[in-house]
Amino acid sequence: MPAPLIPKDEVSARLFGVFRTYGYEGATLARISEATGLGRASLYHYFPGGKDDMAREVLGVARGWLAQNVVAPLQSAASIHARIKTMLANLREGYSDGSASCVINLLGLGEADEKFHGDVNDTVELWLHALERLLKEAGITPARARRIALDAVVRVEGALVVARALHDKNVFLRTLYELERALSGEIDRA
Amino acid sequence: MPAPLIPKDEVSARLFGVFRTYGYEGATLARISEATGLGRASLYHYFPGGKDDMAREVLGVARGWLAQNVVAPLQSAASIHARIKTMLANLREGYSDGSASCVINLLGLGEADEKFHGDVNDTVELWLHALERLLKEAGITPARARRIALDAVVRVEGALVVARALHDKNVFLRTLYELERALSGEIDRA
């Protein structure tokens, strides 16, 4: 049995790139095969359930990324302001300053939504809960924390859409900057 | 020559529905044929360029909708606050209270982006300019008006993404309400 050409983690990472760029329907096996360097047979060896398995793996990657780059920083020992700064810096990097899309958006569309809504929902809630927890720690009421957290995620996702529509990364970068000021303001007021 | 089964405007409207729901790649001729009640031959009679022509028609419908439901209300004779209220009410209806997606998002993805970026960009700018004009009329500086307009569109698009991801229309409805307060606040301060 031949050795794997790529470690499985690397396969998952490249899968993630294809799905975030082209969406569920646009992520054809031809593109996936090219991006990973793996033939169809190898792909089905890793993911016996085919494209659906791959999409679920992609959402798993997204959750892992969030856990490491959003949840963990928001629970670190640093000051509340510093934790927010770290999350925003990680978002900038993860979304390539606003030129990359978000799988939460892409896998919530069309028929993909029906198949993967559970996973998409869980992924967003992971993000929301981490923000809510931080805001409550800062003395904000639970209801208000939920509202602010939702608004933050709304702005990030919206900025990605508009930045793409205008081909202008500054829309994303500026939105994150305004978000930092808005979140800091809420926390200082609490 | 048989009479048309549907007026052309109605065909365009149904096309719009299919593309906004399934995206460019998900909008298969089978689905389009079903939604319009037209056979393939009739579709190619209306749109000789095939799917690309249809997608461009869809973006034309979007611009027409914006002109009527966003640009015109924002330039009406009513008070500034009333004009904003009207735009937001129209957005609620046009996006079915947050359960429908936006073609600006869907046609800016994957390979559709390469084909239709010009039209997508124009559509967003139509919206932005209408908002900027209103804000400048209220005494806000051009640079600031641009920032506020971008933030408004960012929030609407983001709210649609998150509302879909959570299957919760309230995310959209509440975001529009907060947007009204935010815009009114900016105007009152100017």
Place this chain on the structure above:
DNA sequence: GTCTATAATAGGATAGAC
């Protein structure tokens, strides 16, 4: 303007050898 039929291709998925 619509119909039926069909071409031509691309898509997802599987079988069996090594």
Place this chain on the structure above:
DNA sequence: GTCTATCCTATTATAGAC
């Protein structure tokens, strides 16, 4: 774990009759 070959379906698009 990877390869080559293959199957089947769905997809876009066209041709020609009415």
